[in-house]
Amino acid sequence: MAFDKIKPPISLSILVLFGLILLLLQLMSSATQESSELSAMYSWLLLVNALGSVVLLGLVGVNIYSLARQLKKREAGSRLTTRMVSLFVVLALAPAAIVFYFSMQFLHQGIDSWFNVEIDRAMEDALELSQASLDQRMRWHLRQTQQLTSKLVESSETQATLEMENLRELSGASEMTLFSRQGRIIASSSINPGDILPSLPDEHTWLQLRQNSEYVALTPVRDDELMIRVIVTVKAKEPQYLQALYPVPVRIADLADSVEFAFVRYQEMHFLRHSLKLSFSLALSLVLLMSLLAAIWVAFISIRNIVAPVKALVKGTQAVASGHYDQELPVMAQDDLGFLVESFNEMTHRIARASDETRMAGIEVENQRAYLETILANLTAGVISFDAEHKIRTANQAAYRIFHIHVNQFVGRTLLELVENYAELAEPLKSIQRLLEQADDIWQQRIAFLGPNGRQELLCRGTPLFSQEGFRVGAVVVFDDVTDLIQAQKNAAWGEVARRLAHEIKNPLTPIQLSAERLQHKLADKLAAGDADMLQRSTTTIVQQVEAMKEMVDDFSEYAKPSKKQTVDIDLPHLVQGVLALYALRSGVKFKADYDTGLLMIKGDPVSIRQVLHNLIKNALEAINTKGLIEISLRRVQKNNTDFIEIALYDDGPGIKDEQIEQIFEPYVTTKAKGTGLGLAIVKKIIEEHGGAIWVDTSRKVGAGFIIQLPACNF
Amino acid sequence: MRASASSKSSLCYSLLYCLFAWLLPVLSYADAFGVEVKNAEMTLQGNSYVVSADIDYQLSARAMEALQNGVPLYWDTHIKVQQHRDYFWDKTLINTGIRYRIQYHALLNMYRVRNEGSGELYNFSTLSSALDLMSTIHNFHLMDKPVDTSKERYAVGIKVTLDRDALPLPLRPVAYTNPQWYLSSDWTLWPLTK
Numbered sequence: 001m002a003f004d005k006i007k008p009p010i011s012l013s014i015l016v017l018f019g020l021i022l023l024l025l026q027l028m029s030s031a032t033q034e035s036s037e038l039s040a041m042y043s044w045l046l047l048v049n050a051l052g053s054v055v056l057l058g059l060v061g062v063n064i065y066s067l068a069r070q071l072k073k074r075e076a077g078s079r080l081t082t083r084m085v086s087l088f089v090v091l092a093l094a095p096a097a098i099v100f101y102f103s104m105q106f107l108h109q110g111i112d113s114w115f116n117v118e119i120d121r122a123m124e125d126a127l128e129l130s131q132a133s134l135d136q137r138m139r140w141h142l143r144q145t146q147q148l149t150s151k152l153v154e155s156s157e158t159q160a161t162l163e164m165e166n167l168r169e170l171s172g173a174s175e176m177t178l179f180s181r182q183g184r185i186i187a188s189s190s191i192n193p194g195d196i197l198p199s200l201p202d203e204h205t206w207l208q209l210r211q212n213s214e215y216v217a218l219t220p221v222r223d224d225e226l227m228i229r230v231i232v233t234v235k236a237k238e239p240q241y242l243q244a245l246y247p248v249p250v251r252i253a254d255l256a257d258s259v260e261f262a263f264v265r266y267q268e269m270h271f272l273r274h275s276l277k278l279s280f281s282l283a284l285s286l287v288l289l290m291s292l293l294a295a296i297w298v299a300f301i302s303i304r305n306i307v308a309p310v311k312a313l314v315k316g317t318q319a320v321a322s323g324h325y326d327q328e329l330p331v332m333a334q335d336d337l338g339f340l341v342e343s344f345n346e347m348t349h350r351i352a353r354a355s356d357e358t359r360m361a362g363i364e365v366e367n368q369r370a371y372l373e374t375i376l377a378n379l380t381a382g383v384i385s386f387d388a389e390h391k392i393r394t395a396n397q398a399a400y401r402i403f404h405i406h407v408n409q410f411v412g413r414t415l416l417e418l419v420e421n422y423a424e425l426a427e428p429l430k431s432i433q434r435l436l437e438q439a440d441d442i443w444q445q446r447i448a449f450l451g452p453n454g455r456q457e458l459l460c461r462g463t464p465l466f467s468q469e470g471f472r473v474g475a476v477v478v479f480d481d482v483t484d485l486i487q488a489q490k491n492a493a494w495g496e497v498a499r500r501l502a503h504e505i506k507n508p509l510t511p512i513q514l515s516a517e518r519l520q521h522k523l524a525d526k527l528a529a530g531d532a533d534m535l536q537r538s539t540t541t542i543v544q545q546v547e548a549m550k551e552m553v554d555d556f557s558e559y560a561k562p563s564k565k566q567t568v569d570i571d572l573p574h575l576v577q578g579v580l581a582l583y584a585l586r587s588g589v590k591f592k593a594d595y596d597t598g599l600l601m602i603k604g605d606p607v608s609i610r611q612v613l614h615n616l617i618k619n620a621l622e623a624i625n626t627k628g629l630i631e632i633s634l635r636r637v638q639k640n641n642t643d644f645i646e647i648a649l650y651d652d653g654p655g656i657k658d659e660q661i662e663q664i665f666e667p668y669v670t671t672k673a674k675g676t677g678l679g680l681a682i683v684k685k686i687i688e689e690h691g692g693a694i695w696v697d698t699s700r701k702v703g704a705g706f707i708i709q710l711p712a713c714n715f
Numbered sequence: 716m717r718a719s720a721s722s723k724s725s726l727c728y729s730l731l732y733c734l735f736a737w738l739l740p741v742l743s744y745a746d747a748f749g750v751e752v753k754n755a756e757m758t759l760q761g762n763s764y765v766v767s768a769d770i771d772y773q774l775s776a777r778a779m780e781a782l783q784n785g786v787p788l789y790w791d792t793h794i795k796v797q798q799h800r801d802y803f804w805d806k807t808l809i810n811t812g813i814r815y816r817i818q819y820h821a822l823l824n825m826y827r828v829r830n831e832g833s834g835e836l837y838n839f840s841t842l843s844s845a846l847d848l849m850s851t852i853h854n855f856h857l858m859d860k861p862v863d864t865s866k867e868r869y870a871v872g873i874k875v876t877l878d879r880d881a882l883p884l885p886l887r888p889v890a891y892t893n894p895q896w897y898l899s900s901d902w903t904l905w906p907l908t909k
Contacts, residue, residue, distance in 0.1 A: 040880055042880075042884055042887055043879075043880060127822060131824075134822075204839070204844070219838070220820075220823070220836065257822075259822070260822035263822075264785035264820075264821055267821070268883065271780065271781060271785075271786065272883055275886045278885070278889065279884065
């Protein structure tokens with residue numbers, strides 16, 4: 001972040017770069033002017049520009065490589081960047097290439113047009129003209145000097161010295177010198193009195209002089225001055241040389257200079273023609289290359305900046321698509337893309353808010369569902385919901401408890417499918433299925449069946465469910481196990497009967513009995529022997545029947561009266577052993593006791609429990625008559641997370657008929673010739689008062705079997 | 716008295732050569748051209764050290780052509796005296812030289828050589844005589860104060876270079892890339908003894 005702050009803005013960097021490139025190109029352009037001071041730096045500028053191009057080429061290369069990698073990775077925005085860059089390059093390259101091509105054409109044709117045969121010839125002619133002009137002048141001066149020698153032929157050295165000044169002035173020479181063959185100066189005269197030493201010929205001139213005996217040549221004196229040096233031989237006794245230096249008139253010298261300059265310049269240009277083309281082409285190429293590369297590089301940067309928000313948007317959209325709604329994209333500019341980014345941010349905010357709300361609503365619904373499920377689970381009534389095909393959708397704990405079917409075998413199946421695995425439930429399940437299929441409205445039905453725990457009675461209420469369009473989408477069935485309730489109602493009814501019997505029947509019995517005894521007592525002596533005997537038999541019968549009736553009423557009272565339990569801890573094996581000891585002496589009957597190891601304790605009234613055992617054993621003994629086997633087993637079982645002690649009692653008698661099983665625990669139901677029919681009813685009552693259950697073990701095929709479960713005592 | 720020559724080429728020249736070499740066809744090296752320092756010696760005249768040398772100028776066809784077409788060529792004769800140092804670069808005590816300009820004058824049909832230092836002008840009708848002037852370095856005054864060669868080691872070096880930066884501008888890129896323009900000599904170094 002700190003680096004971002006000190007980093008200059010990109011646009012400024014680009015401006016500086018372009019400025020630098022323009023400066024470099026301008027410098028190079030200036031340097032190509034021969035007269036420019038930058039001319040000396042031309043090579044360096046060329047090198048710097050070339051290096052700049054290489055650097056730019058590198059930058060562009062790096063950008064292309066990076067773009068290619070992004071394309072390969074299919075990164076967001078890479079294809080857009082490629083398209084924009086390609087478009088830019090094509091748009092920039094095409095006109096640049098056209099301009100470059102025509103510039104090169106113009107350049108080459110322009111340079112070539114400077115030179116042609118006519119100008120070549122004219123230049124050469126001009127030079128030749130100058131040379132001819134100067135040559136003529138030289139020859140004229142040679143002749144003039146030769147004529148002067150005649151005046152010196154006869155003169156002595158002294159005379160010559162005197163004559164020299166005149167001769168010089170006469171000839172118009174700027175300097176005149178007479179020297180011997182050995183180079184000794186005999187006489188000299190100069191237009192400039194300051195020149196003490198005359199200009200003597202060099203070795204090369206001497207050589208020519210000795211060969212030709214005369215010499216004439218143009219001699220550049222200083223940079224811009226031409227002299228005609230003429231040396232002729234003076235044919236005296238001792239040959240001497242007369243040297244005359246004639247100045248070339250300024251005008252002619254200037255003209256000659258001008259012609260020579262133009263000729264040299266032209267010749268140089270002609271010679272440099274190809275180099276010139278090359279060097280201009282090079283400069284032009286460099287300018288184009290640098291400008292193009294810089295433009296492409298800047299295009300890369302600019303396009304990257306333009307694409308950056310698009311890239312961010314694509315990434316943001318991908319993130320939103322994958323469920324991350326907390327996307328906040330930075331708004332880089334207040335343009336259309338910035339507006340788009342702002343809109344995107346607002347959209348994600350809204351989506352995030354909506355998503356939060358949905359989630360909260362979902363949680364709320366889930367909570368409600370859990371709450372309802374808890375309520376349903378804790379209902380004592382079983383609740384099963386069905387779909388349109390009568391398949392079970394949901395069922396609560398109570399449903400499992402009532403039917404004793406495991407959870408995972410319940411859901412997703414129809415009731416008829418369950419029948420196949422649970423034959424004992426066939427009756428209620430089929431009844432419910434039939435009601436589901438038939439009922440179009442709320443229905444209620446009481447269904448009784450013999451379950452594994454004995455006879456069960458269910459109160460079922462069904463409600464078909466309809467969609468808003470009126471189609472049937474399922475049903476809900478609520479059922480209660482009303483076995484206990486009905487049993488309690490029956491018990492209460494029988495209690496009432498017993499109480500009334502006691503009240504309404506027992507009361508008149510005592511007067512009947514007393515009256516009968518009184519009749520016997522009063523009339524026995526007064527009647528004849530036969531009559532007295534009949535009276536005796538009748539009163540005895542009345543008294544006996546009244547006694548029997550009293551007994552029966554007492555039994556009913558016993559059954560109906562509220563229990564007066566004294567709850568203590570009972571060690572069942574010990575108690576069972578005590579009861580069995582009473583029957584041990586009966587011949588022909590075998591007792592077989594089987595107890596689980598460990599504590600088998602219950603809480604209850606030992607007298608009542610003992611009565612239960614007596615009643616059951618008495619029943620068994622009556623059933624097996626004189627010879628048989630009675631088995632009693634005690635074991636600890638667990639049911640609905642509660643420990644129970646199970647007492648199973650079996651005999652090998654004739655057993656109980658199926659049609660009797662349902663009513664066997666009800667009062668006044670007996671299979672025996674004599675008996676009140678209250679034995680098992682009292683047993684059931686006692687067991688239920690102790691919080692237990694008793695049922696006939698229908699699975700046993702030989703004899704009769706009773707199973708009692710009593711809550712175990714946990715220490 | 717001769718020491719092996721060592722060559723140093725400037726960074727600029729090398730880079731330019733690398734950059735533009737591909738632009739130009741490779742030219743033949745068949746012609747023998749270049750500048751060579753033939754004989755060089757340093758003598759003590761009184762209290763002064765003077766240098767004398769013979770330099771052989773062999774112009775390449777391209778250089779000759781340029782000269783014939785009026786292009787002036789600038790030649791620098793570099794003379795230096797170095798003091799040897801074991802753990803550092805050699806110290807240059809004296810670095811001097813002579814700069815000549817040779818140019819063809821079409822009007823007079825002669826070659827003019829100019830000593831750029833003194834301004835002296837020489838005219839020659841032939842190129843060889845013009846080059847002869849530049850070839851001979853006779854008793855070039857180097858330094859007055861004699862050095863103690865018994866304590867320190869000294870070396871004298873001569874090198875002749877063609878100043879390519881003084882060539883006409885269009886010719887420069889070519890001059891840096893075309894071997895025909897690689898006319899400069901290597902350093903000729905020899906130890907200075909009494």
